[in-house]
Amino acid sequence: MRRAVVVWAAAYGGLRIWFATGHAFEWKLPGDDLLVPNWVAAIGCLVAALAVIRVWPRLLWALAAGWLAAAAFLLLDLVAMVLPGLGIPFDLPGMLSRLGAVAGAVLLGRLARAHQSEAKPWPHWVPVAGASLAVAGCLTRLAAQVVVGFDQMPYDGNLSVLLFEGGFVLAGTLLPFLLVHRIGRYFPRWLLLLPGFTLGAGITAYFTVGLIQMIANAVRGEPVYGDVGLPDSFFWVAVPAYIVWGAGLTVAARGYQFATRKATDSECDLQITQR
Structure with missing residues (x-):
């Protein structure tokens, strides 16, 4: 490697x-x-x-x-x-x-x-808290859109918008729920881990960089997110909400990974010894 x-x-x-x-x-x-x-x-x-x-x-x-x-x-x-x-x-x-x-x-x-030692599983409340934060971030982002109006969305294409918004809501509500609920154990592991980690890490990275750029623009007295026809207040709510959403989703996915991983040889030996 x-x-x-x-x-x-x-x-x-x-x-x-x-x-x-x-x-x-x-x-x-x-x-x-x-x-x-x-x-x-x-x-x-x-x-x-x-x-x-x-x-x-x-x-x-x-x-x-x-x-x-x-x-x-x-x-x-x-x-x-x-x-x-x-x-x-x-x-x-x-x-x-x-x-x-x-x-x-x-x-x-x-x-x-x-090169690192095997990580210990997290307490159950940690991924649950992560999933709750993901849902809260998603709902906050939706609330910000409601305030400015859905006619202000900077996208084209009716069908694409519907599909995007549908996936948007599912990734912010259903996916976090499945990552921490027993029902999620009946899904193929990759079907939840792949979008959980990919979306979680991607959203967190993208909008963290965006928030840094917003702060830099604000310090220079410039529009925080360029001229896209939306008030600055919208971005000060929406971008941090995205970061909370992505971070929470990543934590929930990591908890799901712990909960569904196969026991290692050392863990099996420990279980046998305890018996």
């Missing part, structure tokens, strides 16, 4: 240097393909390569989270690919570049996991 991280860091770092020297594509989404400058990304690749010399799981997890946050626009790529009628521009080169960053995050996370 260390070798895989070094190979990725060398290849992706070379790509970031190539982009930094004036060879980047014309990205369709605002800004660059990542939410950090190319030279910062290149330095991040160097740090990732050096981090495998002496493995500190916490540092590797921090680097993995950083790369995931930098590729936060991938969430828009997925929405644009599944629901093209929303009017969100789909940028294949940008998506592939962001997937490269996510690949590095996965490798770093796997290396960190391989």
Whole structure:
């Protein structure tokens, strides 16, 4: 796994240097393909390569989270690919570049996991609290939309909007419920873990970066989220609500992972000894 991280860091770092020297594509989404400058990304690749010399799981997890946050626009790529009628521009080169960053995050996370001790299951109330926060975040976001009106949604396409809103509500209500309720145990494990972790991490990373940008814009006296026809107050409510939603969903998914994982050999030995 260390070798895989070094190979990725060398290849992706070379790509970031190539982009930094004036060879980047014309990205369709605002800004660059990542939410950090190319030279910062290149330095991040160097740090990732050096981090495998002496493995500190916490540092590797921090680097993995950083790369995931930098590729936060991938969430828009997925929405644009599944629901093209929303009017969100789909940028294949940008998506592939962001997937490269996510690949590095996965490798770093796997290396960190391989070098850390087995995590103990959480008390049941922790994932329940996470699921409750996810639902609260989703409902807060919906309440903010109700206040400004649904006619202010910056999307096109009636059917796509209906599908998007349907998935939106399910991911904020039904999915958290299934992650912490016994009914969820009857579903295939991947069917809940994949959207739980993907949506949770993606929403948290994307909107955390967005909140940082909002704060920076506010300090400079600029509109907090650009000129999209919505009041700043809407974003000060909606964006933190998204972060709470995503973080809660991630915690609930982690709790579900603990609750449904197969017992390790050491755990089996301990159960036999206790008998």
